[in-house]
Amino acid sequence: EPEVTQTPSHQVTQMGQEVILRCVPISNHLYFYWYRQILGQKVEFLVSFYNNEISEKSEIFDDQFSVERPDGSNFTLKIRSTKLEDSAMYFCASRPRGGLDNEQFFGPGTRLTVL
Amino acid sequence: GEDVEQSLFLSVREGDSSVINCTYTDSSSTYLYWYKQEPGAGLQLLTYIFSNMDMKQDQRLTVLLNKKDKHLSLRIADTQTGDSAIYFCAVGSARQLTFGSGTQLTVLP
Numbered sequence: 001e002p003e004v005t006q007t008p009s010h011q012v013t014q015m016g017q018e019v020i021l022r023c024v025p026i027s028n029h030l031y032f033y034w035y036r037q038i039l040g041q042k043v044e045f046l047v048s049f050y051n052n053e054i055s056e057k058s059e060i061f062d063d064q065f066s067v068e069r070p071d072g073s074n075f076t077l078k079i080r081s082t083k084l085e086d087s088a089m090y091f092c093a094s095r096p097r098g099g100l101d102n103e104q105f106f107g108p109g110t111r112l113t114v115l
Numbered sequence: 116g117e118d119v120e121q122s123l124f125l126s127v128r129e130g131d132s133s134v135i136n137c138t139y140t141d142s143s144s145t146y147l148y149w150y151k152q153e154p155g156a157g158l159q160l161l162t163y164i165f166s167n168m169d170m171k172q173d174q175r176l177t178v179l180l181n182k183k184d185k186h187l188s189l190r191i192a193d194t195q196t197g198d199s200a201i202y203f204c205a206v207g208s209a210r211q212l213t214f215g216s217g218t219q220l221t222v223l224p
Contacts, residue, residue: 004157035214042119043158043203043214056211091158103148104212108157 002026004107006092012113013082021077021110023092032075033093033104034067036060043091049075082114117141119206121215128223133191135218137204142185148205148212149178149189158203161189196222 005024013019025032034046048055049067066078075094079086089111093104118140127133139147148163164171164178164187171178177190187206191198199222204215 006157035212042216043205045211045213048211093158103160103163105160106150106158 004092004094004105006090006107006110008110009108010111010113012115015084015114016081019079019082019112021079021090021092021112023075023077023094023107024073025075025092025094026096026105027073028096029094029105030097031055031095031104032067032069033095034077035091035093035106036088037091037109038085038088046077079112082112084114087112087114117144117206117213119204119213119215121202121204121218123216124219124221126221126223127194129194129196131194133189133194133198133220133222135189135191135202135204135220137187137189137206137215139185139187139204139206139213141206141213142182144206145208146206146212147178147180147187149176150203150205150214152201152203152217154200161202191220194220194222196224198222 007022032049035043037043045058047057047061064080068076089109091109092107095104120138145166149161150158151161162173162176175192179188201217201219203217205212207213
């Protein structure tokens with residue numbers, strides 16, 4: 001069964017460093033998402049991406065964040081200068097186009113720890 | 116914006132039914148989902164219901180939607196130890212979901 005994959009599973013970085021979190025969505029999906037979950041808190045929407053551009057973004061997704069689909073398979077989240085409060089689990093999700101298949105399929109997450 | 120609330124903990128005995136509740140604020144929400152998260156794992160979609168439905172049953176899972184009260188529930192029949200996990204209610208459109216804080220379900224032998 002096709003699934004969303006994410007790498008790495010755990011990333012440790014120093015405050016101020018740049019990190020890139022990688023996701024491989026399901027191959028025929030067209031909509032891509034990033035969510036984050038700070039330990040013990042809710043899963044929060046960050047950004048959605050369709051047709052090579054951002055569709056929606058939340059207040060959390062400020063200028064420190066960017067997303068990219070550099071090729072036909074990867075979808076990345078970059079944090080330019082990490083802060084302690086960026087420590088969280090980051091989930092990528094994808095969904096097919098339209099119809100009843102509107103469920104978002106989530107990856108296993110990348111745990112980001114900022115020291 | 117949308118606000119989604121869930122109780123944090125639920126304990127049941129193996130074989131009993133579990134009922135996990137969720138309330139939301141935005142009556143225009145179209146899709147209402149239940150996700151399961153096991154320790155160290157990602158989010159697994161369990162089931163979903165559209166806003167024009169009142170009930171959906173899928174094997175041991177029953178979802179009830181009360182649109183008037185903006186209340187969503189997930190019932191798990193014959194709860195097993197493998198059902199122990201965090202259950203998230205997520206509400207919104209296909210474009211964006213708002214998650215509840217999750218309910219930690221503990222199944223006691």
